Amino acid sequence: MINGIPVCNAVANVAIKNGKVVSYGANFVKPxxxxxxxxxxxxxxxxxxxVSQIGGKYNNWPIKEEYCITDSDKAVHAYTLQIQNDSDGAWHLISADTxxxxxINIIDFVSDASASYRVVPFNVQDPDRGYSVQIDPxxxxxxxxxxxxxxxTETSGNNVVSFKGTVTLIVPIVIxxxxxxxxxxxxxxxxxxxNASPETSPNLDAARVNTFFVGNKIHDLTYLFGFTEEAYNFQNDNYGKGGAGGDRVQISVQDFTGTNNANFATPGDGQSGVMRMFTWTYTTPNRDGALENDIVVHEYGHGVSNRLTGGGTGKCLQTTEAGGMGEGWSDALADIIEINSATCADFTLGSFVTNRTGGIRTYPYSTNKTTNPLMYSSLATxxxxxxxxxxWAVIYHEIICALLQKYGYTQDGFDTQGTGGNIVIMHLFIDAMKLQPCNPTFLTARDAIIQADDNRYGGANKCLLWQAFAKRGLGTGATTEKFDNTQVPPGC
Ligand SMILES: [Ca+2]
Ligand SMILES: [Ca+2]
Ligand SMILES: [Ca+2]
Ligand SMILES: [Zn+2]
Incomplete structure (x- = not known):
């Protein structure tokens, strides 16, 4: 207290630029x-x-008087008032010289470093279904x-850089x-x-921002479930936690090498994964794959499966069957990300960019065999x-739905301790990839999922998993001959 008036909690040295706080330090000495x-x-x-200094609006919370200590150790008499900004979610307690x-003093009520992105929310498929500001994600x-x-202050950071490449993608040069x-x-x-085309301002920026957002979200999600630095993930700085750094994901949006597709290249740990996102020409105006989250997640998923299988070399999904399963894991990861209730919905990939309800795969992913009749034996053709x-992904869809039915849904999909089926499937997804051999087959990858459940849950889902596998022909008696087998272990 000074003169019977409270002293604000010791922040001074405020710098404001373009309406935002750029630095503030703290000290407290005798004035x-x-x-x-x-x-x-x-x-x-x-x-x-x-307001003219920081933007936003006074929120009508009662204003108080206090003293604040400045850098030069002066006790300045101040008003404290709350300022909020609807456009970016900022909420500050400001002390201003009377x-x-x-x-002269700022308290930030929003936890962690403020940043906001207007994007397709992470578990939403595309801009037609949702586009909103995500604050400090x-x-x-x-x-x-x-x-x-x-x-x-651009779409560049430790996990992801999103950019528009030109002429060449010999990457460090062009970004x-x-x-x-x-x-x-x-x-x-x-x-x-x-209403504008992908290439028209501001939509190139929207593409970079959405891929930056989704790429970082999927980094954070898979990280929490075990795709960490020492599990050969994609980060520039590994903060001393193991693995090789210098390999954030480089996302080239509206890439010049193609249309109506996307791809992801995964070299070994320590070298950046490269995602190329294309525009799609099925509609007028064209649509941008960068704005369809399941496509971005699918592509990033290639990085996850290629790095987790066989120890970060990027060399272990090379046989046709393993490469095909790589496509399956990517579809399955997109399927998992879009779970937003305990109700298991059919999942389609690429329905926004193609403007086709069924999307880009032969069938929607569904537990209904009329909707999706694919079986293990379908591999024959x-x-x-x-x-x-x-x-492979339809089998994952069976497992997803069975787990949701058994365990319900955890609202916060990033809560690794959650009990919902959406949490269980994320654990099994990541854990099993770490267990499976280089160049896995349907059979060895199946066994890795069973083993992952045994390791983490004591086999609590053994029969649920076998029933899902068996439903699609990958039962206990299935062999590399790829005939359907619907057997489950005794007791299931
Ligand atoms: Ca903040
Ligand atoms: Ca790495
Ligand atoms: Ca969907
Ligand atoms: Zn793919």
Whole structure:
């Protein structure tokens, strides 16, 4: 207390640039001078002066008077008032000098480094189903310094860089100036015009922002479930936690090498994965794969499966069957991400970019065999990797639905301790990939899932899993001959 007035909790050295706080330090010493306890300006006069410095609006929470200690150890008489900003979610407690309205102390009520992105929400498929501002979405356990390398204000950070490549994708050369900058300070990214073509402003920026958002979300999610630095994940800085760094995912949006597709290249740990996202020409205007989350997740999923299988070499999904399963895991990961209730819905991939309800696969993923009749034996006539992948991903869909039915749904899909089926499937997904051999088959990958359940849950889901496998012909008697077998172990 000074003059019977509370002292604000010791922050000074405030710097504001373009309406946002860029730095503030803290100290508290015996003041060299103390303002008189009477304000010069009224609080009504100070509010607009504060807003002109930081943006946002006074939220009508009662204004108080206090002292704050400045850098030069002066005790300044101040108003404290709350300022909120609807456009970016910022919410600050401001102390402003009662003599002139200068901001001298700031408390940030929003936890972790503020950043916001107007994007397709993570568990939503595409912009037609949702497009909204996501505030501070970084998970602090998975991304301890946030998504943006300290001090950067563009779609570039420790886990992901999203950019528009030109001419060549010999990557480090081309990405330097091709990212999206914040639309307003600090690290707010607000772009998108639903009616404009992908290439028209601001939609190139929207593509970079959405892929940056989804790429980071999937990094954080898979990290929490075990795709960590020492499990050969994609990060520039590994914060001393093992594995090789310098390999964040490079996402080239509206890539010049193709249309109506996307791809992901996975070299070994320590070298960046490269995701190329294309525009799609089925509609007028064209649509951008970068805005369909299941496509972005599918592509990132290739990085996950290639790094987790066989120890980070990127060399262990090379046989046709293993490569096909790689497509299947990517579809399954997209399927898992879009779970948003305990009700198991059919899942389709690529329905936005193609403007086709059924999307880009032969059948929707469904537990209904009329909707999706694929079986293990279907491999006899399916030789292309995506066609093989469909046979694997439909099995995953069976497992997803069975787990949701048994355990329900955990609202926070990032809660690794959650009990819902959506949490269980994420654990099994990551754990099993670590267990399976290099170049797995349907049979060995099946066995790895059974083993993962045994390791983590004591085999609590053994029969549920076998029943799902058996339903699609991958029962205990299945062999590499790829005839359907519907047997389950005794007791199931
Ligand atoms: Ca904050
Ligand atoms: Ca790595
Ligand atoms: Ca869907
Ligand atoms: Zn793929």
């Amino acid at each position: 060299t001078s103390v303002d008189p306890p009477q304000p010069i300006l009224s609080s009504t006069d100070v509010i607009p002066k504060v 003599k002139n309205g200068n901001i 970084a998970d602090i356990a998975a991304s301890p310094k946030g998504w943006h390398t300290t001090g950067t 330097s100036s091709k990212k999206t900058k914040q639309s307003s300070a600090t690290n707010n990214y607000d772009y998108y015009n639903k 399916r030789e292309e990797v995506h066609a093989i992948g469909e046979c």
